Amino acid sequence: MTTKSTNTSSPFTTAQIDAVRAYIKRTWKTLTRSHEHLLQSAKDTKLEHKKESRWLVYISPSEESPNVQSVLERSLSAKDMQQLEIRTLPTEVEAIKEHGLLYLPGPYVVPGGRFNEMYGWDSYFILLGLLRDGESELAQSQVDQLLYQVQHYGTILNANRTYMLSRSQPPVLSMMVLALFQHTQDEEWLKSALPMLEQFYYYWVVPPHLNPATGLSRFYAFGEGPAPEVLFSERDEEGRSHYDRVKEYYQRFEIEDYDVTLFYDRENDELTRLFYKGDRTMRESGFDITNRFGPFSIDILHYAPVCLNSLLYQMEQDLAQIYNILGNEELVKQWRDRADIRRDRIDRCLWDEEKGLYLDYHFQSGKRRRYEFATTFYPLWLGIASDAQAQGVVENLSLFEAPGGIFTSTRVTGNQWDAPFGWAPLTMVAVQGLYRYGYHDEGDRIARNFLTMVIEEFQRHGTLVEKYDVERCSAKVSDEICFGYSSNEVGFGWTNGVVLELLAALNLYEV
Structure with missing residues (x-):
């Protein structure tokens, strides 16, 4: 797999690159949270907080509370501990009446x-940067x-807050474990990670995450x-x-994408239980x-997504690779067989020959949703696509290619994960996917x-941000976002x- 350009010319000056790299190096420190930063971590602007009340930190029931308390008291000032x-x-998530931070050691x-907490899939891209930067x-x-989250909280969480205990994030853990192992070559640690890797895998491949009819996950x-x-x-x-x-929106517009009565009670102007689940x-x-x-995306419960099933294929391949490193050939074969089966299911359900794209599959209708989304590059990134399928996606590159990289989708909806916005992770996925199948010029250009x-934008504002308008090549996005949060986080x-x-x-980065 080729992951580098064959072109060595640079559109940037050394000074420009050095300035961005210096900023990134500094921000690893400012973005790091540890015991010493526990009060800072516990503070959460996303929830209402009474001024005089303490910030809550929850520890796992399997931890020894006095031991954790003692560790924290040694790390924090008395003034911080008082806050x-x-x-x-509690063993039941529903019993939590007041939300707080989930302890990590x-x-x-x-x-x-x-976003002042640890996020699941963000951590993969953060890890790549830390490894590049010698951290x-x-x-x-x-x-x-x-x-630790898998072991003590049951899965990798959306983020380590109690109100996110009931949901995970895209499964990138095995990729992280192997990326780190490539640097450390620590086989004992790799072996110790296996129980958590397998536990996390099975979180995704049994009901309710599994759709038995297709064998794909949701x-x-x-x-x-x-x-x-x-x-x-x-x-x-x-x-x-x-x-x-x-x-x-539901009051004003007719919805043709799904049966809106499942999600909205027009007579009482109320969103339904299923809406909130979606x-x-x-x-x-x-x-x-x-x-x-x-x-x-409220109908997401009824779909097998391209991204999730591609990542599960990669997880199966990764577990095969780990068992190969550890010398267990029988389990190598089992995990490779699982990956092969999933690849066939992805081909059958998610590849659309007519469109030349990978599309999400609706379980109930048995049809793919004709919504062009940049997750179509995942099967290229992870080596699932055949050469012909990769060529089909590349022939559709003009749908996604923008002056500033890759459009998230081809639709302008007022949502941040649609056009005209682009995000660093999907850009990397597309570039590395193109490289993997030999489309170096296209990958280089993007x-x-x-x-x-x-x-x-860094030269104008002095910061790197969460997302960009890749049509206008601008970090100013708030006026274009109508739903959810509209800020662009630094x-x-x-x-x-x-x-x-x-x-x-x-070839513009040297350690």
């Missing part, structure tokens, strides 16, 4: 801005905290009702919550918000366009990581 309250997590990097200890800890959040962080923090200038704006599930997918699965936009973890990866791919 915190340490509680043991080691340092980790957060995305930045309003090996922090990289090790980043992976270890995710393994996103499925376990919580009920409105997401607490959305109710409080995702409000517009008039004070309307995201859910208020959704109801207004809303939480959409957030588990990491793509919040898009119209990929119909308006607000990487250069994205980096040009990011570096020019940091930014996964943008940092992808910038370093793409600089390396273009």
